[in-house]
Amino acid sequence: METSKVIHAIYTDDDVLMSAVKRVKAEKHHIEEIFTPFPVHGLDKAMGLAPTRLAITSFIYGCIGLTVAIVMMNFIMIEDWPQDIGGKPSFSYLENMPAFVPIMFELTVFFAAHLMVITFYLRSRMWPFKKAENPDPRTTDDHFLMEIAIHNNQLELENLLKETGAVEINIVEKEEAH
Structure with missing residues (x-):
């Protein structure tokens, strides 16, 4: 050192x-x-920092969540255990897709949110039991x-x-x- x-x-x-x-x-x-x-608006631009690419990873994580939701619902509700619920036949995924939209939305948000938190902490090198790098405690006040x-x-x-x-x-x- x-x-x-x-x-x-x-x-x-x-x-x-x-x-x-x-x-x-x-x-x-x-x-x-x-x-x-606290966050100071415009400070990153004033310092000349490059824009973050975390939004791209969030979009990718959302796409992964949507894919998991579609594959999971197709397997569970169409292939593995088709059921007649409320008179709706379960012969194809597309016929039943309107009923699956809330689940697709929720899993998209779930994957994007949780994986983004993990990505942010890893990218910021903030893991459990890490010693604080703050040089002056007054900067937290x-x-x-x-x-x-x-x-x-x-x-x-x-x-x-x-x-x-x-x-x-x-x-x-x-x-x-x-």
Whole structure:
């Protein structure tokens, strides 16, 4: 493990944070991470992060759920144990499909929702018993923290962050895993 120096700039207002992010990015500095107590609308775009592809996986999981529902209902209600329910013959799936729509909808939503939660946690590396990576507990309450790596530009960064409205600036040694 190597250690490197990072600056932790703390802000108390999300609007001040947004303008600070835009200013820091305009000055061509790389923001490592931002910790916020709540989602800040537009922060991902201001940081220049790529859009998420999780919606694509959600659609795929929904399609898997729909397929499981169709195959399951066809097997159970048509092939394995056909029954005459309310005068509806069970000779083909298509004849009975209108009655199966609620089940198809529910399994589509079930698969998409549950598999998306699992995917999100795995993608975010948030598994049970994982140690929290929050550098300052105040960011879970009412403070915002911007983390920027220092590359022989500490004084310049400190002055820039003070100008942008940072209420506190700390220099921290951060361990890096390779």
